[in-house]
Each structure stands twice: as structure tokens, then as C-alpha cells.
Amino acid sequence: MPSVKDLRERIRSLKNTQQITKAMKQVAAAKIRRAEQAQKEARPYADTLSEMLRDLMASVGSVDHPFMKPGNASAPHGLILMTADKGLAGAFNSNIIRAGELYVRATPQVAWYTVGVKARNFVRRSGHPDHPTWVLNAPSKIEAAREVAHRVTDDFVAGKISNITLISPKLISMLSQKPETRALVPIARDAVAGGEQACPKGAVEFAPSPEAVLSRLLPKYLEFTIFSAMLETDAAFFAAQLLAMNNATDNAGKLIDELTIQMNNARQAAITKELLEIVGGAEALVNG
Amino acid sequence: MASTIPFKLITPTKVIFDGAAELVIAVTTEGEEGILPSHAPFLAALKPGVLRANVQAEGKSERLELATGEGFLQALPDRLTVLVDEALRFDDVDVAAAKEERDRALERQKTATGEQFAREQAVVDFANAKLRLTGHT
Known part of the structure; x- marks a missing residue:
């Protein structure tokens, strides 16, 4: 004894x-409030952007934009893996990384892109030391999201990757976060057209042309999708850390x-x- | 009093303005475009530039001038919405930083091609808009 x-x-x-x-619990509780606030402040932009896209998709007949066409089929799949920068949040990061591993098991040819230090470390360890990577906690998340979007879409258009998939955490509730796998590019028409609102609100005039506006809207849509995924990763991370x-x-x-x-x-x-x-x-x- | 239309100016991180406007002048890819209430339904891509608007705040007419990044303008019968990457007021502009941004982007542009060139051009345009807003050129 x-x-x-x-x-x-x-x-x-x-x-x-x-x-x-x-103390860490209290810090996480304060930070999650801030992260949720940031998410809330991004919502008006998200709503307006998808509304504009819906209107546009209803007005243009056939869409001839590289983001909406299948990519180079012989190229590897592009995969963006998004985790937090830090740990001490239970199985939060390892759950996302496991989802990444599962994806790779199904599709052996993968070109990695990572956001977040934990994802970066995992991918580096698994034999891709030079893959493009960004931190989640960047001074300006929107700038970082823009860089990620530019890089992956450039690679897609150049035929280096055949599609773009994003694996990032989804904040289901304060008690539950799950990795979510989303196909970003090629953009599915249904994903942005939104089905129920198929007809435009009256005769809409476009400057310069519907196609030209669309070719500017689609990259913005992707940038913003990545940006809001980063915000959600932040919020989900602090929720997981709070619980842990x-x-x-x-x-x-x-x-x-x-x-x-x-x-x-x-x-x-x-x-x-x-x-x-x-x-x-x-x-x-x-x-x- | 001039007629007004509900007007919102939105960036990814913030709603910059939410109120009523008598007139909004924005720089579209085709040039400056002035939008009055009851404009025909309209959707335009915006270039970085100086956005000007006559807005009503607390019953008084006011002039709103902002340096805005790339974005979109949507006029509907019942509302007017501007979505931009960034929107800075006079006081938010860092003149020295804007000049540096512009010079760096021009430098990068010398070796850039295609899509990359267009992106650097947007940086240059936005920096120029910031400088124009603050009276520098």
C-alpha cells in the first residue's frame, strides 16, 4: 500500500x-464563441452568393466552364485534407486523418493538399514531404482560402489532377463533430442550381454576359466554400477541445x-x- | 426626398452596410455603372475600384465611399446587393502598404501569365482603388 x-x-x-x-476548457469555450461568431458573420455572403449562382444557372443554357467539366481522367485525384493546427482535442484530428486514409485506400492515386499542421504532419510522414500546405490559423483566413483555391483550381485546369475533394470536419453539435467528404470540382450543376428555384426572377440583365459573370462567380464560390470550411474546422476544433x-x-x-x-x-x-x-x-x- | 431601395454591402467576414440607398455607383468589368431604385433586374461582375453610394442613415442622406475588391452587384426590384472580397473605408486604408502591394504585384506580373496575370491585376486595381479613395495616385 x-x-x-x-x-x-x-x-x-x-x-x-x-x-x-x-483553464484550457475555459479558453476553448471563449474561442468557440468567437469561431461561431465568425461563422455567423460569413452567412450573409454565403446566402447571397448561392442566390446569385442559382439565378445565373437558371439563365444560362449550357455551361461551358472548365470547373464544371470532367477533368483529365488519367491524372491523380486532388484531395484537400483539413485539420486543426493543434491537438489536445480528443480524437478530433485523428478522425479526419482516418477519413483521409480511407479515401486513399479506395483511390490509390492521390495528389495531396493540406490545411492545418496536423494534416500536414500526417501527409509528410506518409511520404509526401513536398505537398502544398497551409496552416489553418492564418492571419487572414480568407487570404489563405483564396491561395488554396487558386492552387487547386490551377492544377485542375492544367490537368494535373482529375478532380478536387475536400475532407474537413463538420460541426454537427457541440458534442459531435464528424469528418465530411465533399466533391468540390467538377462542380455539379445540381449543387449550385438548388432545384426548387429553377426560374429566374424576371428577365435578368447581365454585364458583361451570363457566361462571363458565371466564370467569375464559380472561382469565388470555391474560394468561399474553402473559407467557410476553415471557419467550421475552427469551430469544430474548439468544440472538440472543450469536450476533451x-x-x-x-x-x-x-x-x-x-x-x-x-x-x-x-x-x-x-x-x-x-x-x-x-x-x-x-x-x-x-x-x- | 429621393426614393430609396434596400441596399446591402457584404464581404465574406462582415456586413459592411445594411440600409437604404438612393444611388449606388460601382465599377463593373464593363465600366462604371450607376444604379437607381427600380433598376431592371441586373447582375454584374465588379472590378476592384471605388464604390460610391448615396445612402440614408438615421433619416439623413449620406455619402458612402469605399475601396472595394472583386465582387458582384445584384439589382432586384426590391433590393440591391453588392458582394465584394473586401471593402475599406477612408480611415481603414494604409497608404504605404497599398503602394507596396501595388509595386510587388506589378513586379510579379512581369513573370506571370494567364490566370496568374489576371489575379495580380486585381491586386494592382485594388491597391489603386485604395490610393484613389485616399487621394493618392
Whole structure:
């Protein structure tokens, strides 16, 4: 049985750990609020952009844009893997990376693009040290998203990759985040046309022409899709970290309780033993 | 009082303006375009430039001038929406940084081709718009 002193030591170190996890939990809670705010502020842009796209798609007959045509079939698949930069968020990053591994198992020829340090490290370790990569926590997320979008679409148009798929976390609720695999390019007409609103609102005039406006809208649409995926990754990461740190704090608390009981038992046992010795000694004196 | 139309100016990170406008002048890829209330339904691509608008804020007419990035303008019978990458007011412009951006983009443009050239041109145009807004050229 460990001594009272050992137990006291362990309890103290556990309390320190608990303090750290509790602080990290509070930080995550504050950051998730900010991340959700950023997501909310991006929504008006998202709504308007998809509305414009719907109107346009309804007005143009056949679409002749490289993003909407199948790419070079013999080229590898383009895969954007998006994780957080940091860990300490439970299985958050490894879940996304596993989704990436599953994708690669089905399609052996993959050209990697990564966003987030954890994704970068994984892809580098798996033998692609020079793949294009960006950090998630860039000073300007929209700038970073634009760079990613430019790079992947340039490669697509140049025939270096046959399509573009994005694997990023989806924030289902505060308690649940799941990796989501989305095909970005070629853009499916249904994805942007939105079905239900098939007819444009009256005769719409375009400057310069519907096709020219569309050729500007589609790259913006992709940039923004990547941008909003980055915002969602941020929010999902902090939600996962909040949960992980909450669990860690609870677990530390449980351990502290258990060890405290053990320590009290050990102390009481020592006291009882000492008492017995004193009583025994006194009796020996009387009888002697 | 001039008639107005609900007007929104939106960037990916923020709604810059949400109110009523009497007139909005934006730089489309085809040149400057002035939009008044009850304009025919219209959708245009915008070049980086200076966007000007007569807006109403708290019952008073006001002039809004912003340096805007690439974007789109949509006029519908009941509303007018401008979507841009970025929109900066006079006070938000860093003149020295804008000049540097422009010079760097011009430098890169010398070796750029095709799509890349057009992107650098957008950077140059946006930097120029910022400088024009603040009275530098």
C-alpha cells in the first residue's frame, strides 16, 4: 500500500493537471464563441452568393466552364485534407486523418493538399514531404482560402489532377463533430442550381454576359466554400477541445476523490496501528 | 426626398452596410455603372475600384465611399446587393502598404501569365482603388 506521503504527492500533481485542463476548457469555450461568431458573420455572403449562382444557372443554357467539366481522367485525384493546427482535442484530428486514409485506400492515386499542421504532419510522414500546405490559423483566413483555391483550381485546369475533394470536419453539435467528404470540382450543376428555384426572377440583365459573370462567380464560390470550411474546422476544433478538456477535468476530479479516500484510509490505518502499539505497550507495563 | 431601395454591402467576414440607398455607383468589368431604385433586374461582375453610394442613415442622406475588391452587384426590384472580397473605408486604408502591394504585384506580373496575370491585376486595381479613395495616385 502506498504511503500517505506518496498519495499526497500524487493528489497534488493531479490537482495541478486539473487546473490546467480547466483553464484550457475555459479558453476553448471563449474561442468557440468567437469561431461561431465568425461563422455567423460569413452567412450573409454565403446566402447571397448561392442566390446569385442559382439565378445565373437558371439563365444560362449550357455551361461551358472548365470547373464544371470532367477533368483529365488519367491524372491523380486532388484531395484537400483539413485539420486543426493543434491537438489536445480528443480524437478530433485523428478522425479526419482516418477519413483521409480511407479515401486513399479506395483511390490509390492521390495528389495531396493540406490545411492545418496536423494534416500536414500526417501527409509528410506518409511520404509526401513536398505537398502544398497551409496552416489553418492564418492571419487572414480568407487570404489563405483564396491561395488554396487558386492552387487547386490551377492544377485542375492544367490537368494535373482529375478532380478536387475536400475532407474537413463538420460541426454537427457541440458534442459531435464528424469528418465530411465533399466533391468540390467538377462542380455539379445540381449543387449550385438548388432545384426548387429553377426560374429566374424576371428577365435578368447581365454585364458583361451570363457566361462571363458565371466564370467569375464559380472561382469565388470555391474560394468561399474553402473559407467557410476553415471557419467550421475552427469551430469544430474548439468544440472538440472543450469536450476533451471537460472530460479530462472530470476524470482528474474522480481520481483525486479516489486517492483522497485511499490517503485517508492509509492515515487512519497508521493512527490505529500506533494506538494499538501504545495500548499494547501500556498493558505490557501494567502486567509486568 | 429621393426614393430609396434596400441596399446591402457584404464581404465574406462582415456586413459592411445594411440600409437604404438612393444611388449606388460601382465599377463593373464593363465600366462604371450607376444604379437607381427600380433598376431592371441586373447582375454584374465588379472590378476592384471605388464604390460610391448615396445612402440614408438615421433619416439623413449620406455619402458612402469605399475601396472595394472583386465582387458582384445584384439589382432586384426590391433590393440591391453588392458582394465584394473586401471593402475599406477612408480611415481603414494604409497608404504605404497599398503602394507596396501595388509595386510587388506589378513586379510579379512581369513573370506571370494567364490566370496568374489576371489575379495580380486585381491586386494592382485594388491597391489603386485604395490610393484613389485616399487621394493618392
